[in-house]
Amino acid sequence: MSLMGWQALLAFPSMVEVSMDSFVHGHVLLIDVNVDLAGTSVRVAGPATLCYAPLVCKSEVERARSIIVKAVWDWHMPRENAKDERRLVEIAHDTGFDTLIIHNPTPVVMENAHRLGMQVCAIVIPNVTTEYTRNYPDAVQRMLPAENAIAEAVSGLDWEAYTAHAHRWFYPVQLSHLLCFESSQAQDELRARVSAALAVTDGVAFDGFGFRNHYACYCPRCQTLREEMAVQQAGRSSDHILAEMSEDSLVNLSHLLYEHAKGVKTNALITNHIWPPFRPNPDYASRLRLDYCSQTISWFYRPHWSLERVRFEAEQMKHLENPARNRFVPFIGLFDQPHLLRTPPRIAAEMTIALEYGAGSLVFCSLFTLWHNPEIRQVVQNALATDTIECIEKGLT
Ligand SMILES: [Zn+2]
Numbered sequence: 445m446s447l448m449g450w451q452a453l454l455a456f457p458s459m460v461e462v463s464m465d466s467f468v469h470g471h472v473l474l475i476d477v478n479v480d481l482a483g484t485s486v487r488v489a490g491p492a493t494l495c496y497a498p499l500v501c502k503s504e505v506e507r508a509r510s511i512i513v514k515a516v517w518d519w520h521m522p523r524e525n526a527k528d529e530r531r532l533v534e535i536a537h538d539t540g541f542d543t544l545i546i547h548n549p550t551p552v553v554m555e556n557a558h559r560l561g562m563q564v565c566a567i568v569i570p571n572v573t574t575e576y577t578r579n580y581p582d583a584v585q586r587m588l589p590a591e592n593a594i595a596e597a598v599s600g601l602d603w604e605a606y607t608a609h610a611h612r613w614f615y616p617v618q619l620s621h622l623l624c625f626e627s628s629q630a631q632d633e634l635r636a637r638v639s640a641a642l643a644v645t646d647g648v649a650f651d652g653f654g655f656r657n658h659y660a661c662y663c664p665r666c667q668t669l670r671e672e673m674a675v676q677q678a679g680r681s682s683d684h685i686l687a688e689m690s691e692d693s694l695v696n697l698s699h700l701l702y703e704h705a706k707g708v709k710t711n712a713l714i715t716n717h718i719w720p721p722f723r724p725n726p727d728y729a730s731r732l733r734l735d736y737c738s739q740t741i742s743w744f745y746r747p748h749w750s751l752e753r754v755r756f757e758a759e760q761m762k763h764l765e766n767p768a769r770n771r772f773v774p775f776i777g778l779f780d781q782p783h784l785l786r787t788p789p790r791i792a793a794e795m796t797i798a799l800e801y802g803a804g805s806l807v808f809c810s811l812f813t814l815w816h817n818p819e820i821r822q823v824v825q826n827a828l829a830t831d832t833i834e835c836i837e838k839g840l841t
Pocket residue numbers: 584585586624625626627661662663664665666
């Protein structure tokens with residue numbers, strides 16, 4: 445195997461043949477190396493700290509090249525007729541995206557996307573209507589009475605205006621009813637949503653999978669589960685049990701839906717966007733079972749994160765990535781409202797960071813913003829045309 449960047453990083457002489465098993469966690473390269481030096485095999489194993497290198501060896505580069513995804517989400521493009529839908533697909537394709545993620549993709553969207561070599565994922569959410577909640581209360585998340593009162597109080601706000609004035613970018617509790625992930629009926633409902641989506645599309649993208657209050661469900665079933673945990677784990681504090689049970693609920697559901705989706709369609713693309721925030725452990729996403737886990741490195745709302753923070757977020761998520769569970773893909777959020785837009789040079793810088801830490805993969809949201817802002821669309825298009833993996837390879841030689 446070629447040494448690629450290893451000789452510089454590990455200071456081996458260039459004639460040394462090295463075989464290795466390795467994986468990279470952010471700045472830490474975990475190595476298990478056999479060095480054959482003048483007929484003597486020397487084994488070196490352990491962590492080595494890198495200055496900066498999300499990708500450092502040939503096998504990583506090859507693996508990254510084979511699983512690149514450049515996806516764009518959209519909720520806001522006009523979709524009144526077939527002409528609108530063709531235009532939506534063509535704009536995504538012409539910008540350089542290979543994957544489109546939207547609600548309810550139609551046969552027109554699918555046909556046009558496949559004609560252009562793109563894949564399409566349907567957004568799958570755990571939201572339910574008030575009628576569903578009335579009919580099947582046991583399948584739906586419950587909050588504390590005080591949290592219900594908060595929901596009631598904030599539901600009367602003009603939320604768009606309030607967010608801009610108060611800089612609160614999401615409700616303290618989610619207003620929409622959500623399925624309880626421990627309910628077998630809710631799990632059946634989610635499996636059915638995945639099956640329905642995959643009957644039309646190439647994959648699914650989970651969005652909104654979290655808790656209305658951002659930390660737990662208080663339905664009788666979830667309460668009982670926690671009481672049983674408290675008996676089994678005597679001495680542990682209630683907050684630890686609450687956090688662990690909620691996190692496991694999110695993680696277990698991801699395994700369940702992943703297995704189901706792959707059973708329905710073996711090559712289905714399973715992805716998501718981490719939302720809403722999970723307060724007990726904001727970094728839980730690396731545990732989810734997915735093909736790609738998109739996590740925000742630059743957020744839609746003000747104050748816009750500094751580029752230093754954007755890099756930090758990407759670095760942190762890459763560091764926590766567990767490729768056995770999912771592959772981290774950086775998510776850049778940009779809405780079209782004038783007070784939320786960022787400049788083309790700024791977006792170009794974010795794209796560079798995203799592609800670097802995503803090893804050529806990224807997720808952008810939303811397509812509508814690019815459609816309405818040609819200068820921003822141009823810098824995104826330029827970035828997507830760059831062969832990030834080739835740049836990384838060049839940097840290694
Ligand atoms: Zn529950």
